[in-house]
Amino acid sequence: MQPHRFRPALMGILLLALPLAACGETKPAAQSAAPPPPKVTVAKPVQKLVSDYDEYVGRFVAYDFVEVRGRVSGYLDKIHFTDGQLVKAGDDLFTIDRRPFEASLDQAKAALEQAKANLAFAEADLKRGSNLVPGTSITQQTLDQRTQAKRVAAASVTAQEAAVRQAELDLQFTELKSPVSGRIGDRRVSIGNLVAGGTAGNTTLLATVATVDPIRFEFTMDEASYLRYLNAASAQASSSANRGMSLPVRLKLIDETDFKHEGKIDFVDNVIDRSSGTIRARAEFSNPDRKLTPGMFGRIQITIAKPEMALLVPDAAIATEQVRKFVYAVSPDGVANPKYVTLGPIVDGLRVISGGLDAHDSIVVNGLMRVRPGIKVEPEQATAKSEAKETVVGTN
Numbered sequence: 299m300q301p302h303r304f305r306p307a308l309m310g311i312l313l314l315a316l317p318l319a320a321c322g323e324t325k326p327a328a329q330s331a332a333p334p335p336p337k338v339t340v341a342k343p344v345q346k347l348v349s350d351y352d353e354y355v356g357r358f359v360a361y362d363f364v365e366v367r368g369r370v371s372g373y374l375d376k377i378h379f380t381d382g383q384l385v386k387a388g389d390d391l392f393t394i395d396r397r398p399f400e401a402s403l404d405q406a407k408a409a410l411e412q413a414k415a416n417l418a419f420a421e422a423d424l425k426r427g428s429n430l431v432p433g434t435s436i437t438q439q440t441l442d443q444r445t446q447a448k449r450v451a452a453a454s455v456t457a458q459e460a461a462v463r464q465a466e467l468d469l470q471f472t473e474l475k476s477p478v479s480g481r482i483g484d485r486r487v488s489i490g491n492l493v494a495g496g497t498a499g500n501t502t503l504l505a506t507v508a509t510v511d512p513i514r515f516e517f518t519m520d521e522a523s524y525l526r527y528l529n530a531a532s533a534q535a536s537s538s539a540n541r542g543m544s545l546p547v548r549l550k551l552i553d554e555t556d557f558k559h560e561g562k563i564d565f566v567d568n569v570i571d572r573s574s575g576t577i578r579a580r581a582e583f584s585n586p587d588r589k590l591t592p593g594m595f596g597r598i599q600i601t602i603a604k605p606e607m608a609l610l611v612p613d614a615a616i617a618t619e620q621v622r623k624f625v626y627a628v629s630p631d632g633v634a635n636p637k638y639v640t641l642g643p644i645v646d647g648l649r650v651i652s653g654g655l656d657a658h659d660s661i662v663v664n665g666l667m668r669v670r671p672g673i674k675v676e677p678e679q680a681t682a683k684s685e686a687k688e689t690v691v692g693t694n
Contacts, residue, residue, distance in 0.1 A: 317355055324640065335674045336668035336669065336674070338628070338662045338676070338677055339659040339662070339664035339677075340628050340661060340663065340677040341679070343611060344611070345610075346645070346646075347605040347607055348605060348608045348610075348650055349601045351600055351604075353597055354518070354597070354598050356515050356596060356597075357596070358514065358591060359513075359588055360509050360514070360593045362508070363506065364477050364506065366476075366506065367503055368392075369495050370468050371493040371494050371496065372395050372492070373394065373491070373492055374392060374487055374492075374504075375395045376393035378392070378507075379485075381484040384481050385421070385481070390473060390475055390691045391482070392505075393472060394495075395472070396472045407669070412458075412460070415449070420444070420447045420448035420451040421448050421451075423447065427557060435562055480509035481507070481588070483505055483506045486505060489548050505554060508593075510591075511584060511588065512585060513582075514580050515549060515561070515596060516581060517580075517678055519576070519579055522577070523685045524577050526602060527600070527602065530543075531543045543566060544562065545563060547563060548561075550599075552597075559590075561581045562581060563579060563581045564580060564582045565580040566580075581598060581647060600616065601680075607667065609653070610647055611625060611648060611663070612648060614666065615663045615666065616639070617636075618643070623639055623641055625655065625659075625662070626662040626669050627655075631674075632674050634669045634673060637659065637661075639655050640652045640654055660679075662675075
């Protein structure tokens with residue numbers, strides 16, 4: 299019976315020996331193969347002439363903005379425009395009832411004729427008295443009285459002539475014309491309402507007219523930028539309205555991606571605001587299609603230096619290490635190493651690199667997340683078509 303007692307122990311030893319033997323057999327197996335180098339797309343930096351510039355946000359203002367108000371009071375008789383239309387200088391806008399002013403003009407003309415008749419009689423009476431012998435046929439007092447009457451009659455004629463001119467002006471003022479060319483707003487008064495006119499007091503606002511071409515753009519610049527622009531301006535033109543800042547400016551609207559509107563600075567204010575440390579400036583732009591509207595926001599770009607050759611790369615090729623920016627440059631043997639760069643503005647969808655990069659460097663533009671410093675990569679050169687695609691993506 300003793301052999302049966304050792305049989306379970308023997309079976310356990312055999313079961314443990316089988317895995318150990320199997321392990322001993324697999325030791326010579328080949329180790330797992332290393333992963334292939336990651337595939338990346340590389341391209342050389344784009345070389346392009348770029349200019350250093352500043353950008354400011356501002357608002358459009360009309361070159362001229364006029365409130366149309368009546369110079370005489372009366373009832374509104376006619377309206378000669380459609381709300382919001384373009385008008386030219388001298389176009390009829392409103393007509394105030396002319397009949398009371400025509401009657402006043404006729405009265406003034408009648409009074410003038412009466413004054414002229416009195417003057418003619420006084421002149422004739424004085425002439426008769428002057429032909430008589432003073433002291434015998436006519437007294438000196440009578441002669442003086444006739445001289446005075448002639449002068450009074452002449453003054454009355456002058457006064458009545460002025461009254462006629464005033465009545466003619468009042469009649470002309472019943473026809474309200476546009477003082478400038480531009481776009482008119484909506485009518486503020488309907489036909490049949492009483493219009494309060496005059497040169498003082500509460501006059502009635504009838505409409506407004508704003509010029510549209512050319513149009514101005516107002517913005518503010520900081521003191522440091524103002525001094526930098528002055529240094530770039532010519533000293534001979536420092537007395538002009540724009541302080542000699544004949545710098546090229548471009549503008550874009552909030553729905554545009556490119557600065558395609560070109561203009562010029564035509565005015566810089568005479569004081570710097572003490573509370574904000576900024577100075578107000580103004581640029582002028584042509585507006586032939588009337589798209590630019592007073593009150594509209596825009597962004598202006600002021601070029602402050604001559605164009606210089608610069609290197610540009612897509613923003614997707616730039617990585618961040620804490621506060622430093624870098625790109626991965628691939629060496630001829632396929633090893634990627636970081637190059638720390640200094641960033642500039644975005645031009646045509648690409649980022650300007652102002653330092654740290656060479657024109658002959660091949661940088662990773664696609665597959666940046668698969669790259670680590672010092673590893674070997676499998677570079678694929680970007681074609682002209684793919685580079686153009688990157689530019690479009692950067693622009694959007």
